[in-house]
Amino acid sequence: MEEISVRVGGQAGDGIASIGEAVARGFSRSGLHVFALNAYQSVIRGGHVWFQARASGSRLYSQGDAADVLYALDKATVEIHSAQLRPGAVVIHDPEKFAVDASQLPPQVTLLPVPTLEIARKYTSQSILQNAGGLGAVAYVAGLPLDLLHQVLADSFGKKKGEVVDWNLGASTDGYKFAEQHASVSARALGRRGSPKLLMTGNQAIALGAVAGGCKFLAQYPMTPASTIMHWLAAHARSLGVVVKQAEDELAAIHMAIGASFAGVRSMTATSGGGFSLMVEALGMAGMTETPLVVVESQRSGPSTGLPTKTEQGDLNLMLGAGQGEFPRAILAPSHPIEAYSATVDAFRLAEEWQTPILLASDFHLSENFATVDREEVSVPSAPPSLFTVTPNGGDYLRYQITESGVSPRALPGQPGLQFIAGSDEHDERGHLISDVRAGIPVWISERQRMMDKRMHKLDGLARSVPPPVLEGAADAPITFVTWGSTIGAVRDAIAELAERGRPANLLRFPAVYPLEPAKVRSLLEGAKRPVLVEANYSGQFGRLLRAETGFEITDRLLKYDGEPFSPHEIVARAMEGPSHGGQ
Amino acid sequence: MADSSARAVPSSPPTALPVVGKSETKPTWCPGCGDFGVVAAIEMALKRLAIPSHDVVLVSGIGCSSNLPHFLSSYGFHGVHGRVLPVAEGIRWGNHGLTVIGTGGDGDGFGIGVGHFVHTMRRNVDLTYVTMDNQIYGLTTGQASPTSTMGHLTKSTPTGVIETPIDPVALALASGATYVARGFSGDVKHLVDLIANGIRHKGFAFDDVFSPCVTYNKINTFDFFRQRVYKLESSGHDPSDIVQAWQRSLEWGEKIPIGLFYRTERPTYEELEEVLHAGPLALQPTGLRDPGPVLDEFV
């Protein structure tokens, strides 16, 4: 595939993400598709962090496997990343900071020493300005025009003006010119390809989708990798009219969201597995009281505190089973920011239509990494109307009326004559408790069963309302990767690479992992010549769900639980290998 | 698609807008339970303020006391144990045109839910919180509660409680509550005043009510309180003075004060949350009405 990949590495606090984001934005403004990976550790200063901006003329779904430019702010970066440099790659460093032994680099990789500290000293004693010099050199080698780089840099300072901006522009020019004299533009550079694209993280896409879907209230407690949903919405709270509440804990966050939803506001909470574990009881309360709710669960490596800044798809069992007893829920699992945007819009629609909690499964890899979206792809639904514009029929109002779909007319506090009690205890159609003095009395025994049936019937409707599984690629491919969520990205890129090698493969993906329509899923699985389960957890949780729902067991499994996202080459390798059974 | 019944056309609006009264559900409390006095007082307070029943939401957790919302004719949310306040806050922020009253027990509010209690008070959310403090876990048949006194023999403390009880009034004062009162369900008339004034108060109003559990607490009975309580209103207490309020909160023994300990004015959370200046959130426009500038930020 024609592509160019730029990697920047150093220590936390070095400003790695800012340099990387500037490169990524340079590419996206050039009209290129970008996938940018932000890899960091759970420390604020020190430790190794790196950022990779990968660009191509066609859509990218993963971070890829290799780099063409490596800008190393410390020596460790060279040691850690040089093995992944492609022939023709350039390593940029400042010899004043550390020396690099060119003979240690892979063949056909060259060194470009740039005096970034010396450039910085021309302007200021603040050594952070070295980054602008380095960025200038990176931009030159990566084929980004200087004026574009300047625009990106100037915009990154927002409305700020003054000497700091001027120094940055100056230093970046110096770095650029230096590279021009001492190196050449990478043979993989791509130039401009049409109009600028939008560059967003999964979490930004979720936040944007929430607003588009009608969300007016977010309550959240900070937890990586979900926090940036709150950050984005808080920054836009006033302009977009959303109340954003940082709660005292996740228990409060979800209960606040349920309260606001009960009052007639489309509401959301977001967290990672640890916080979601605290929300479990409330999730059932939303199911029992039939209060619409959207919960984002952005997974990170577990168990317990696990690897806070690393990815995993290990919470599927938790999401499926969270809550005592049984109640209807759906789990949507987007894989790319544009899917995250529309899945969030869908989640709000589904929550409202089915009056039950809808989970949006993300993970570190989707939430925190950047990808490009075309402006035209962002389809903005017409503004959802105020819930007060519909009133259920008065008269003998039954909030929990038994209907065929399981959905009952919903009244909101403030609407005259329709008062009811939303109860977490079992209740009858009117909302009256059947948990205390009625429990165990024959007529109420059957009423309890009817109420369970009513709620659980929503699952049938939900299974038909959620986006169905999609078979991507040639139907008769000799190998079918079965996967979900962010792992879809690496699989898609792997399939593209396999196609180039004359090894066709296709993809069976599940935009909604629950509820499923078992017969349809089974026939899709049976249609696959060699199904391979790919997911980022130890036990193949989705494979187990598929087996439970359909009786179909996928024995060829590619599982990963080292905290890192799948790379396309790992999937390609499995396809080339031939079947493996039960291995990790 | 969901049933069309969920999206029915409005019927003709009811002509009368009744105020809160009793619901068709009869209380299921043990005869003589203190909570009867509390539900009566809440009903009378709402009647006195003439707030239409459809504009009131009673929120509760789990416990004998938390069944209260079922017995009145307002809207209600009977949630899970200990989470009254975050649900009540969410309702207020969702629609601050509503009168929101949290109700529940001492275990609900000062045990499992104590974190929310502290935070709701420092936020000065404009709601009223009435706790039926029987110093015992009633519904779970008589274990110690966070307000059970030292030495209290309960099912879970057969040799007596060995922890200092929480003083809800002192905790409320420390947490920045702007209206702190204590009532006694044996004096409903006095309790009505406290609750009505609390509802009228702009900001978080806390009414801790001695509401004896006649079945499981044989120490803190109606008689126990009748012999000890005295009213702050008739003892020269100045409720605007937080130091006096602190001193009174320390009194426990032969004489126990009830009444308004402290009251002050501070902007409410709803007033300080700028997004709510445009009116109740549930009535504000939704969606991405002008996507252009937002999308531009991603270029």
Ligand SMILES: Cc1ncc(C[n+]2csc(CCOP(=O)(O)OP(=O)(O)O)c2C)c(N)n1
């Ligand atoms: C999460 C959870 N833990 C425990 C319980 C069991 N439980 C129900 S009510 C209650 C305590 C009730 O005491 P209190 O809140 O003082 O109310 P009272 O019954 O005394 O009015 C407990 C522990 C529960 N329902 N949920």
Ligand code: SF4
């Ligand atoms: S057990 Fe106690 S608190 Fe519960 S209803 Fe009976 S008297 Fe009231």
Ligand SMILES: [Mg+2]
């Ligand atoms: Mg109690």
